[in-house]
Amino acid sequence: MALLILEKICKNFKTGNTTIIVHKDLSFTVDKGELVAIMGKSGCGKTTLLNILAGIDYPDSGKYVFDNSEVIIRKTNDGIKFRRNRIGVILQHFALINDFTVYENIELGLWEAKISKNERRKKVNDVLERLGIWDLRDQYPDKLSGGEKQRVAIGRAIVCEPILVLADEPTGSLDNETEKEILEIIKELNKSLDMTFIIVTHDEEVAACCDRTITLQKL
Numbered sequence: 001m002a003l004l005i006l007e008k009i010c011k012n013f014k015t016g017n018t019t020i021i022v023h024k025d026l027s028f029t030v031d032k033g034e035l036v037a038i039m040g041k042s043g044c045g046k047t048t049l050l051n052i053l054a055g056i057d058y059p060d061s062g063k064y065v066f067d068n069s070e071v072i073i074r075k076t077n078d079g080i081k082f083r084r085n086r087i088g089v090i091l092q093h094f095a096l097i098n099d100f101t102v103y104e105n106i107e108l109g110l111w112e113a114k115i116s117k118n119e120r121r122k123k124v125n126d127v128l129e130r131l132g133i134w135d136l137r138d139q140y141p142d143k144l145s146g147g148e149k150q151r152v153a154i155g156r157a158i159v160c161e162p163i164l165v166l167a168d169e170p171t172g173s174l175d176n177e178t179e180k181e182i183l184e185i186i187k188e189l190n191k192s193l194d195m196t197f198i199i200v201t202h203d204e205e206v207a208a209c210c211d212r213t214i215t216l217q218k219l
């Protein structure tokens with residue numbers, strides 16, 4: 001069953017007198033429970049596409065259907081409502097808050113969830129255990145390795161139990177062994193929690209672990 005459908009999405013950026021065409025008539029479907037890689041040359045619009053899927057940005061034309069409803073976003077605040085507790089985002093450089101502990105960083109993923117303090121604690125603790133970072137819960141991010149930081153960033157993205165997780169080069173700054181560990185975590189979450197993942201990557205090995213690859217062309 002389709003979780004999201006893109007139909008003839010067009011996206012341009014205008015700066016001064018020049019217009020950059022990033023996406024023209026881009027169409028694809030992602031089914032519930034899929035683990036999909038997005039590949040393509042630098043500048044072909046991978047991050048722009050994730051931003052559209054997350055409702056951080058919006059297309060100039062075309063149709064985006066998510067979970068059976070058309071997504072209509074015309075300003076940034078619309079996107080916050082649209083994403084709420086349904087889409088988790090993992091950014092390339094972790095984007096953790098250094099003044100917050102590991103526990104508090106993960107808890108940030110629940111800021112929009114209307115749940116009691118006890119439920120909140122239970123959800124964060126479950127994620128800490130699932131991702132193998134329970135012992136790090138009181139640490140601050142600047143004391144962590146790249147792989148540990150990425151686990152925390154994944155934790156923050158999944159703690160609200162989203163149906164879709166978007167990840168922009170989640171293994172881009174990790175060594176080979178750590179990359180494998182992070183991929184295993186993503187695969188495990190995908191299979192056991194039936195979370196759909198869309199992962200931007202430059203790495204063929206990462207793409208090979210996914211169910212399918214969508215390759216974008218630079219226009």
Ligand SMILES: Nc1ncnc2c1ncn2[C@@H]1O[C@H](COP(=O)(O)OP(=O)(O)OP(=O)(O)O)[C@@H](O)[C@H]1O
Nearest residue numbers: 013014015020022041042043044045046047048049
């Ligand atoms: N806010 C913006 N304003 C103007 N141009 C932009 C903006 N965001 C992206 N672009 C341009 O759109 C194109 C696609 O950018 P995007 O960041 O989506 O590429 P990418 O595929 O993610 O690249 P990379 O692999 O280097 O991360 C680039 O030419 C970029 O310069």
Ligand SMILES: [Mg+2]
Nearest residue numbers: 046047048168
């Ligand atoms: Mg990018």
